[in-house]
Amino acid sequence: MSEPQPKVAESGGALLLDVDRATRYATVVSNGQSALRALLTMNGGAILVFLTFLGHLWDKAEGPIPSIGIFVGALSWFICGIALALVAYSFIFVSNCFSLIDRHGLSDGALVVTFIGGLGSLICFPIGSWRAIEAFQSATALLPR
Numbered sequence: 001m002s003e004p005q006p007k008v009a010e011s012g013g014a015l016l017l018d019v020d021r022a023t024r025y026a027t028v029v030s031n032g033q034s035a036l037r038a039l040l041t042m043n044g045g046a047i048l049v050f051l052t053f054l055g056h057l058w059d060k061a062e063g064p065i066p067s068i069g070i071f072v073g074a075l076s077w078f079i080c081g082i083a084l085a086l087v088a089y090s091f092i093f094v095s096n097c098f099s100l101i102d103r104h105g106l107s108d109g110a111l112v113v114t115f116i117g118g119l120g121s122l123i124c125f126p127i128g129s130w131r132a133i134e135a136f137q138s139a140t141a142l143l144p145r
Helices: 023-061 068-100 105-139
Strands: 007-011 012-019
Touching: 023 068, 023 105, 068 105
Parallel strands: none
Antiparallel strands: 007 012
16 A cells, blocks of 8 residues: 655645644654753753853862852752753653554544653743852852953
8 A cells, every 4th residue: 555645735825735644743743852862962062161160169269168058049040940941851752652652632632742851941040040040150259360
């Protein structure tokens, strides 16, 4: 049996390609995974840069760093962003599993968790960045001139 050919329709002078449901779903999943990969990269990269800066600061600072709580607070936002992106990644798999066994209501629920996890990860990044800027500003006063 051959694959059904996409239908081409004309609308207002432009050609529209009617793509089957499975192809659209695969495209949405692929784009969602790319977005989550970007969120993981952003938050993970921020943690690496953050820890590198802290290591350099501890080498250069004279005495203990009094504002370490600010650093921990900022770092926790990036870690939370990674955790939420991983939850979202996991629920893409769960959504696909439910879809495969025709449990579309549960699949839709898992997809909602995916969206919430991705959005939460996206929100964690700027908050963590803002907190990191505050921490860096307080720490630069401790560096020798």
